[in-house]
Amino acid sequence: MELIFEISKPGRAATDVPASDVPAVNIEETIGSSYLRDDLDMPEVTEIDLVRHYTNLSRRNFGVDLGFYPLGSCTMKYNPKLNENAAALPGFTGLHPYADAEFSQGNLQLIAEMQQYLCAIFGMAAFTLQPAAGAHGELTGVMMIKKYFEKKGEKRRIILIPDAAHGTNPASSALCGFEVRELKSNAEGGVDIEHLQTLMTEDVAALMLTNPNTLGLFERNIEKVAAMIHGKGGLLYGDGANANAFLGKVRPGDLGFDVIQLNLHKTFSTPHGGGGPGSGPVGVSKALVDFLPVPRLVQAQGKYQWSEDFPDSIGRVRAFYGNFNVIVKAYTYLRSLGAEGLKRATEMAVLNANYIKEKLKPYFELPYDRVCMHECVFSGKRQAAESGVHTTDIAKKLIDYGYHPPTIYFPLIVPEAIMIEPTETESKETLDAFCEAMIAIAKEAKENPAGVKNAPLTTPVGRLDEVLAARKPDVCWKKS
C-alpha cells in the first residue's frame, strides 16, 4: 500500500481552520521572524483520501473483534462496547486536569471508588492509578521498594527474578539501580526453593514474582516463598499481568505480597489499542502506603481533592493522574460484572485454558503436565526435531487459519514455546475450531513440512525480512 506521503498532492487538506474572529497581529513582529520555521513538510490529502487510506490500513490489521487472539500473557479478552460508550461521555472526556476540584467531583469519585474496589479484589491497603502501563507500574512499585529501604536506612542492592519472568521485571529493576539475580524454576515449573535459599540474603530487597507464573502455573509453595523473603526482611513484589487467573478466588495481599501492579487493559478488558494505552495501577500493603506517588486523592468536608502533602512519597511518575479514560472503561467493566461476574470470568478463563491443554496434549509436547490456570504453555520441540517445523512456522500457519497466533518463544525456559491464553470470553465452538486447526497443523508438519514453512499465504505481505530491517534501519520515510 502507498504511504500517506505518496498520495499527497500540494494544495490539498482534509480539514480547514476557521478564519480569525479577533484582530490579527503581525506574527513576524510578535514572535520574531528568526523563531519561525520555513517549511512544514506534512502530507496534503483530502478527507476522502485520508479516510480510505486509514480504513484500508485497518483492513490489514487483526484485532479481537475480528477473531480469536490467544496471545499468552496479554489477556486479549473481548472489550465490551458499553465501556467505550461510557468512556466517551463528554463529562469524562472534556475536563482539564487542572480544573478546580469543584468541576471534577464525578471523576474524583470514580478514581476513589476504583482504588477502593481494587483494594478489595487484591487485598491491598492502597492503590495508585497513576502509572500508564504495566511496566510503568512495575517501575513505580520497584521505586517504592527502594524508598522503603532508604527510609529504613538499609542498603539492599539486589532484586531476585525467576527465569520465567517477563522481561519488564529485570528491566524495571535495572532502571532503579538494582542488580538482578536470576532465580531458577524447579522441575514442576515453580520456584526452586533450594536456589531461593542460597540467593536470599539481607542484601536482597525483593523477589518479583508472577503468580500464576508465565507457564500459567500457580506457585504451590507461595506461603514458604513469602516466609523466606519476609524472614530476611525483604519484600514480595507481585507482577499482576496474570491477575485474570484468580479474581475472587484468592487475594495477593493475603498471600503475602507487599506490592502488586496490574494491567487494566488485560484483566479489566480495556482495549489494547494496537499497543497501548494501557493502565498500570499499583497496590501496596500498609507498610508501603507512605511511598505511593503523588498526588493522592483525599477527602475533606465530603469533597474529593488531590493532595501532594505526602513527604515520603517517591514523587511523580507521570504528569497529571494517569490514563484516566482507560480507568473509566475498567471501572465500567467492574461495575457491570460485580463480584460474581469477576469470579465467573476467572473460572471460565481457567476452564478454557485447561480445555485447550487437554485437547492439544496428544499433539504437542507439554513441558509441565499439571493443571494450569488461565494459560497453558506447549513446546514445539517435537515438530522442530521431527520435521524442522519451528514454532514460528506453526504461528504463521495459524494466521492462514484465521487466528492470531499465541505468544511464541516465551517464557524463555521453554524451548520453542507456544503460550496460549484463550480468556473467558471465547466460546467452546471457537476453542474447538482453534484446536482442530492446531491439530491439522501438527499433521501437516509431519506430512508436508514445506506447506507449514511457507505460511502465511493469505496476508497482504509474506514473511518480512527482519534482518534487513535491523541492519539498515528505515524508521522515517524519505523521498527517494
Add this chain to the structure above:
Amino acid sequence: MDYCPHTSDDIRQMKAVIGIRDVEELFADIPEKFKLKKMLDLPPALSEQQTFSLMRTIAGKNRLPEMILTGAGAYHHYIPAVVGHIAGRAEFYTAYTPYQAEISQGILQAIYEYQTMIARLTGMEIANASMYDGASAMAEAAVLCAKMSNRTQMLVARSVHPEYRQVLRTYCWANGYTVVELPYEPTGRMDLHALEKQLDDQAAAVLVQSPNFFGVIEDIAPIADLAHQKGALLVAGFTDGTSLGILKPAGSLGADFVVGEGQSFGNPINYGGPYLGIFAAREKYMRRIPGRLVGATVDKNGQRGFVLTLQTREQHIRREKATSNICSNEALCALAAGVYLAALGKNLRKLAELNIHKAQFLKKQLLELSGWKEVFSAPVYNEFVLRCPDSKKANEKLKNEGIVGGYELQRDYPELENTLLFCATEMISKADIDKVAKILQ
C-alpha cells in the same frame, strides 16, 4: 452482565474432556487456607442499561466548563471528525502490540507514518512509536543521556513544566543522578549565565522546553552550543504541540533529543490521559533510544512491509540490559496524532497562527483591566503570564461562571504571587474573550 458465552451443557462437556467434576478442582494449587471463602466486597453486578445509566450519573457529577483558559501541559483543541472515526476502528483498537507483522501491517504502517511526521515536525532524523506522556519521555531521555555519557548530573530549567521536573527528579533519584534547577530571567527564559556557571564535566544533559511552561519561546541555539561545549546533551521539550506548526523546531537548532506531549494532536483532554509522549532523536542515537520503533523492510517477493525493529534494545530480549523497561506504549493515541496531522497537513501552520492571534487578543483585553500587568517580556506562543491584584479572586469569579481560569503559578513558584498562566486556543472565540474581560472587570 458478564461476557462468558458457555452454556451449562458446554461446561459439562468441557469438564468431561478435562476429567474433572467441578471447576473448583482447577484451583487446587491455591493453598486451602488462602482460598476466598466469601464473595469479594464489591457492589452487585448491573445490567448493561443499569451500568450505562450509572456511568451517566457519575459523568454528570462533573461540571463541564463553558470555557477553558488553562493549558499548562494539556490543551483544548478542536478534533476533526475523521480522527475519532479512524481511531475508533476496532481493527486498530482491539489489537495489541504488532508482534505478528503479517496481520499488523495497518498499525505498523500508520506508526511508521507517525514517526515520519514527528521527525519532520521536530526537525529530527528519527522518532519512536511513542512514550507514556511528555513528562516520562523527558525523564527517559535524561536517563539515556546519563547512561551514554557516564555522567550523573541533570541541569533543568525552572521554566520547564513543574510536573515534568517532578517526574525527572523521581527517575533520577531512582538511578542515583542529581538534578540542578536553573533560574529564569525577567524575560521568562532560562538564565544563560546560570547555565554557563553550572555546566561542567559532570553534566549529562541540559533540559529545557520551548515554548516553556510560561508560554515563552526559549532561545534554543545558544543553549545547545553551551551544552555541547561541555560535552552535555540537549533535551528540548515543548508544551503545546501545535506550536511546532509555526516555530522553528529544536531539532534544527541543535537539540539532541526533542521530547514532549503529543496530546494536542487529536487526543481529547480526558482529565489528563491517555496522552502520548513524543520522542525524537538524532539518527546516531537510534540503537540506544527507548520505546518501540517501526521500520520498513521487504517480504520474500520484494514487497514493502513494516516490522517492529531494533528490538535488541528492548526488555523482552535484553532484560536488565535493555535501554528502557517500556513495553506497551500509547499506540492508539499515536495513531490519532498521525491522523490529526495528516488531516491538517500544511494547515497546521494556519492553526498555530490562529492560536497566536487569540492569545494576543486575550492578553490585550486582560491588560486593560486595572492592575493587570505582563510578567515576562520574551515572545510567547498561545500561553502567557499576567500578574493581577488577586489571582484567587479572579479565578473564583471565572469559576462561578463555569470557566476554568488561569493556572496559578504560585503553586509551584512562590515568587510568582498573584500571577496566572492563561492559554487561548482556537476554541476560544472573540465573544468568549469579551465575556472574560467583563467578568473580571
